[in-house]
Amino acid sequence: MPSPPLKIEFVINSILMQLRAGTLRPGQRLPSIRDEAQRLGIGKNTVVEAYLRLVGQGILAAKPGSGYYVVRSPPAPPLEREIPLAAATDRISLLAEQLDRRLPIRPGDGRPPTEWLETSELRRYLSYQRFQEADSYNSSWGYKPLRERLCGALAERGIACSDDQLLMTHGANHGMDLVIRRYVAPGDNVLVDDPGYYPLLAKLALAGANAIGVDRRHDGPDVADLEAKAKKSGARLFFTQSLAHNPTGGSITFGTAYSVLRAASNFNLLVIEDDPFADILPYTAPRLAALDQLDRVIYIGTFSKTLAGSFRTGYLAAAPRLASEINELKVITAVSTSAHDERLIFQLVEHGHYLKHLRRLRTRASAATAASVEALEALGLNIRRPIGGGFYLWVELPEHMGSEDLVHDAAAAGIFIAPAANFSTSQEPAPAMRVNVAHGADPTFLNWLREQMGRR
Amino acid sequence: MPSPPLKIEFVINSILMQLRAGTLRPGQRLPSIRDEAQRLGIGKNTVVEAYLRLVGQGILAAKPGSGYYVVRSPPAPPLEREIPLAAATDRISLLAEQLDRRLPIRPGDGRPPTEWLETSELRRYLSYQRFQEADSYNSSWGYKPLRERLCGALAERGIACSDDQLLMTHGANHGMDLVIRRYVAPGDNVLVDDPGYYPLLAKLALAGANAIGVDRRHDGPDVADLEAKAKKSGARLFFTQSLAHNPTGGSITFGTAYSVLRAASNFNLLVIEDDPFADILPYTAPRLAALDQLDRVIYIGTFSKTLAGSFRTGYLAAAPRLASEINELKVITAVSTSAHDERLIFQLVEHGHYLKHLRRLRTRASAATAASVEALEALGLNIRRPIGGGFYLWVELPEHMGSEDLVHDAAAAGIFIAPAANFSTSQEPAPAMRVNVAHGADPTFLNWLREQMGRR
Numbered sequence: 001m002p003s004p005p006l007k008i009e010f011v012i013n014s015i016l017m018q019l020r021a022g023t024l025r026p027g028q029r030l031p032s033i034r035d036e037a038q039r040l041g042i043g044k045n046t047v048v049e050a051y052l053r054l055v056g057q058g059i060l061a062a063k064p065g066s067g068y069y070v071v072r073s074p075p076a077p078p079l080e081r082e083i084p085l086a087a088a089t090d091r092i093s094l095l096a097e098q099l100d101r102r103l104p105i106r107p108g109d110g111r112p113p114t115e116w117l118e119t120s121e122l123r124r125y126l127s128y129q130r131f132q133e134a135d136s137y138n139s140s141w142g143y144k145p146l147r148e149r150l151c152g153a154l155a156e157r158g159i160a161c162s163d164d165q166l167l168m169t170h171g172a173n174h175g176m177d178l179v180i181r182r183y184v185a186p187g188d189n190v191l192v193d194d195p196g197y198y199p200l201l202a203k204l205a206l207a208g209a210n211a212i213g214v215d216r217r218h219d220g221p222d223v224a225d226l227e228a229k230a231k232k233s234g235a236r237l238f239f240t241q242s243l244a245h246n247p248t249g250g251s252i253t254f255g256t257a258y259s260v261l262r263a264a265s266n267f268n269l270l271v272i273e274d275d276p277f278a279d280i281l282p283y284t285a286p287r288l289a290a291l292d293q294l295d296r297v298i299y300i301g302t303f304s305k306t307l308a309g310s311f312r313t314g315y316l317a318a319a320p321r322l323a324s325e326i327n328e329l330k331v332i333t334a335v336s337t338s339a340h341d342e343r344l345i346f347q348l349v350e351h352g353h354y355l356k357h358l359r360r361l362r363t364r365a366s367a368a369t370a371a372s373v374e375a376l377e378a379l380g381l382n383i384r385r386p387i388g389g390g391f392y393l394w395v396e397l398p399e400h401m402g403s404e405d406l407v408h409d410a411a412a413a414g415i416f417i418a419p420a421a422n423f424s425t426s427q428e429p430a431p432a433m434r435v436n437v438a439h440g441a442d443p444t445f446l447n448w449l450r451e452q453m454g455r456r
Numbered sequence: 457m458p459s460p461p462l463k464i465e466f467v468i469n470s471i472l473m474q475l476r477a478g479t480l481r482p483g484q485r486l487p488s489i490r491d492e493a494q495r496l497g498i499g500k501n502t503v504v505e506a507y508l509r510l511v512g513q514g515i516l517a518a519k520p521g522s523g524y525y526v527v528r529s530p531p532a533p534p535l536e537r538e539i540p541l542a543a544a545t546d547r548i549s550l551l552a553e554q555l556d557r558r559l560p561i562r563p564g565d566g567r568p569p570t571e572w573l574e575t576s577e578l579r580r581y582l583s584y585q586r587f588q589e590a591d592s593y594n595s596s597w598g599y600k601p602l603r604e605r606l607c608g609a610l611a612e613r614g615i616a617c618s619d620d621q622l623l624m625t626h627g628a629n630h631g632m633d634l635v636i637r638r639y640v641a642p643g644d645n646v647l648v649d650d651p652g653y654y655p656l657l658a659k660l661a662l663a664g665a666n667a668i669g670v671d672r673r674h675d676g677p678d679v680a681d682l683e684a685k686a687k688k689s690g691a692r693l694f695f696t697q698s699l700a701h702n703p704t705g706g707s708i709t710f711g712t713a714y715s716v717l718r719a720a721s722n723f724n725l726l727v728i729e730d731d732p733f734a735d736i737l738p739y740t741a742p743r744l745a746a747l748d749q750l751d752r753v754i755y756i757g758t759f760s761k762t763l764a765g766s767f768r769t770g771y772l773a774a775a776p777r778l779a780s781e782i783n784e785l786k787v788i789t790a791v792s793t794s795a796h797d798e799r800l801i802f803q804l805v806e807h808g809h810y811l812k813h814l815r816r817l818r819t820r821a822s823a824a825t826a827a828s829v830e831a832l833e834a835l836g837l838n839i840r841r842p843i844g845g846g847f848y849l850w851v852e853l854p855e856h857m858g859s860e861d862l863v864h865d866a867a868a869a870g871i872f873i874a875p876a877a878n879f880s881t882s883q884e885p886a887p888a889m890r891v892n893v894a895h896g897a898d899p900t901f902l903n904w905l906r907e908q909m910g911r912r
Contacts, residue, residue, distance in 0.1 A: 313794075334627065
C-alpha cells in the first residue's frame with residue numbers, strides 16, 4: 001500500500017466511485033470503521049480520516065452511535081466529458097491576460113488602447129460619461145460591477161453566489177449552448193421538460209444529443225417520470241425551467257422542487273435551471289438553485305424577457321469549477337460579452353430605472369393575463385392553472401384542433417400561433433397551444449379561434 | 457435516358473463530379489461536343505446546352521475554334537459535412553418567425569411586446585430617441601440598416617455583397633467559431649497562417665481539428681507551401697488574414713493574393729479571410745474577397761479593433777448559401793446579436809462620428825508605429841517590412857531570446873509580451889515577438905529589452 005495520505009485518497013476515491021456508479025446511495029450506511037479497515041488492509045485511523053473528509057465535503061454525515069451515512073452524491077458529476085480544452089489552454093492564458101490586464105506594460109497586447117477607441121473623443125457618443133473607466137474588452141467573466149449586482153440579486157432569491165461563480169453570457173440561449181458544448185457529447189441522452197423550451201430542443205438536436213422529455217405538470221416536472229427516465233436513459237443532465245414555465249406558464253411548488261433535487265442526487269444529475277422571468281417574480285418563489293445552493297444546479301438568467309430583447313445579455317451561475325470551465329469555453333469561442341451593454345444595464349439598475357420599469361412591467365403583464373384569461377375562457381377554452389406570473393398561458397384545445405394544418409390556417413389569417421407540437425419531444429402531444437398574454441385578447445385571434453372551435 | 461432537361465443536368469453533374477474529384481482541373485480542355493454526345497449517347501444540343509450553362513456559372517470558358525476549357529472548380533465545396541441541422545430545422549422556422557415578425561397577430565410569440573420593454577418609458581435611458589423603431593429582438597441576420605451600410609462599405613472595398621450575404625456576429629471570433637462549428641469535423645485538417653491568429657488556433661483545438669501552418673511571409677502566405685500542404689493534408693479550409701496581419705503586421709500583395717486564390721481553386725479550398733483593420737486601411741488594398749467576389753472566400757469583419765472592444769459586434773459575408781447556413785447555426789445557438797449595439801454603431805456611422813474617429817485613429821496608429829519602429833531599431837532589432845498599417849510589428853529577436861522563460865521574465869518585470877511561440881503551430885519557431893505599436897516605445901519595455909539582448 002502507498003503512503004498514508006495516498007491511502008486516505010484511496011478510501012475517498014473508492015467511496016466516490018461507488019457513489020458515482022450508484023452502488024452506494026444517499027441514505028445508505030457505510031461499513032463500520034473496523035470492517036472497512038480490515039477489508040482494505042489499512043489502519044482504522046486512515047479510514048476515520050477519509051470518512052471525516054467526506055463529512056467535511058457534506059457527502060457523508062456521522063450519526064453518533066450509529067455510524068456514517070451518505071447524505072448526497074458528489075457534486076457536479078457529468079464532467080468526465082473529454083473536450084480538447086487542454087489543447088487550447090496555453091492560448092486561454094494569453095487571452096485571459098489580454099482581458100484581465102494584470103501586467104502594466106503591454107507590448108504583447110493585441111488590442112489598441114481604449115484611449116484610441118471608446119474612451120477617445122468618441123466617448124461622448126457612447127454614454128460613458130458617468131463611468132470612470134471603460135475597459136476596451138470586458139474582463140473574461142464580464143463587467144464586474146454588474147456581476148456583483150447580480151450576485152446581490154441572487155442572494156435576494158436565496159442563492160448564495162460569489163464572484164467566481166457568475167459569468168456574463170450573450171443571453172440565456174448562449175448560456176445553454178455553452179453548457180451543451182461543454183458537457184454534452186453526440187449520442188448523449190439529455191432530459192428536458194416536455195413540453196419545454198423549443199430553442200433548447202434545437203440546440204440539443206444540433207449537438208447530436210437525444211432529448212428525452214420529462215412530463216411537465218401544473219406543479220413542475222413529474223418526479224416519477226423524471227426518475228424512471230433518468231434510470232432508463234443514464235442521462236446526466238436535466239434542463240428545466242421552474243418558474244413561469246415556457247410554454248405551460250406554471251411554476252414549480254416547493255414540494256416538487258425538493259423531490260426533483262432528491263431525484264437529481266439519486267441519479268447523479270446536473271440540473272440546468274433557466275429562470276428568465278426572475279425579475280418580475282417573487283424573491284421567495286421556489287427555485288432549485290436556492291434549495292441546492294449551486295451544488296448540482298446551474299442557474300441561467302437573462303435580461304431579454306424583462307428589460308430588452310435587443311440586448312443579448314444574460315448570465316450563468318454555477319459551482320466555481322463548473323463556472324470556470326464554462327467561462328474558459330466562452331473565452332475561446334467568443335472572447336467576451338458586450339461590456340457596453342453590461343455597463344448600460346448596470347447604470348439602469350444602479351439608478352433605479354430598472355426597478356421602476358419592473359413595477360410597470362408586472363402591472364402590464366398581470367392586466368394582460370387577466371384580460372386574456374377572461375376572453376379565452378369565455379370561448380369555453382380550458383387554461384392550465386395555477387398561472388405562474390410570466391407571459392404564457394397554456395390553452396387546451398378540442399381534439400380536432402391538434403392538426404399540423406392549424407399553424408398554416410392561422411398564418412393564412414395573419415395569425416402566428418405556437419401549438420403544443422413545437423414544444424414537445426413527442427410527435428403527437430395533446431392538442432394545446434401557448435398563448436402570449438400580450439396578445440391573448442386580440443379580437444382577430446379570438447374570432448379565428450371561435451371559428452376553428454366550431455369546425456369538425 | 458431521361459427527358460432533355462434531366463439529360464442536361466446529367467451532363468452538368470458529371471462534369472461537376474469530375475471537378476470535385478480532381479480528375480478534371482482548371483486549365484484542362486473538355487471533350488468536344490461531338491465526342492461527349494457520342495460517349496453518352498445523347499444529342500449534341502444537350503451537350504452544348506450543358507456546357508453553356510457551366511460557362512454561365514463561370515466554371516467553363518469557350519475558346520472559339522478550340523473548344524471548352526475549365527476555368528475554375530465549382531464554388532464553395534466543403535459543405536458535405538453533415539451536421540444535425542435538419543433535425544433542428546422545424547424549430548428554426550419558429551424562431552425565424554419570432555425574429556422576422558411576418559404575421560401581424562401574434563398570440564404564439566414568446567416575447568413580450570417591445571412597448572413593454574425597450575420602447576416603454578424605459579426608452580429615454582436607452583438613447584433610442586433618434587430611432588423610429590426598435591425591434592425587441594434583432595432580425596435573425598442583424599440590424600438591417602447597419603447591414604445595408606456594411607454592404608456599402610464592402611462595395612467600396614470592391615466586394616459586391618447583397619443583403620442575403622451579410623450577417624451580424626458577436627465579433628470576428630464568433631464568426632470564426634460559427635464557420636468552424638458548421639464546416640469542421642473532429643480530426644479534420646485545417647490550414648492556417650503560421651504565425652497566425654492564436655485565438656483561432658484555440659478554437660480549432662477545441663473543435664478537435666488539426667491546424668496545419670502555412671508559412672506567412674512578408675507578402676502573404678507562401679503559396680508553394682500552401683499548395684504542398686493542401687495537397688498532402690486534403691484540407692478544405694484555409695483561414696488567413698490578408699491585411700495588417702496579426703501577428704506579423706504585413707499585408708498581402710496583389711500577386712500573392714491572385715496566386716492564393718488560384719491555389720484555392722485548384723485544391724478546392726474554402727478561404728476564410730479575416731479583415732479586422734479594414735476601416736483604417738485603404739479601400740484599394742488587395743483583399744481575397746474582392747478578387748474572388750465571395751465565391752470561395754468567406755469575409756469576416758469586426759468593430760472591436762477600430763471602434764470599441766467593449767462592443768461585441770462583427771459581421772460575416774459569404775456566398776448566399778453559406779451565409780444562410782451559418783446564420784441558421786447562429787440563430788439556433790445564440791438567437792441573435794445585440795440590436796442595441798448595432799443600432800448605436802449605425803448611429804455613429806450615419807452621423808459621421810465614426811468616420812472622424814477613424815481619421816484620428818489612423819493618425820494615432822501611424823505616429824505610434826513611427827515611434828516604435830525608431831525606438832526598436834535603435835536597439836539594433838530587425839522589424840519585418842513592409843509594415844501593413846495596423847497595430848502590429850513583428851520584431852525578430854536574437855537566438856538566445858527564443859526561450860519560454862522570456863514570457864515569465866517579462867511578467868516578473870510587469871511586462872506582457874507575446875512571443876512567436878504563441879502564434880505558431882510549430883513548437884520552436886524562430887525567435888520573434890509581436891509588438892503592439894501603442895506600447896512599442898514604452899521606456900520600461902525598451903530598457904528590459906536592452907537588458908535581455910545583452911544577456912547570453
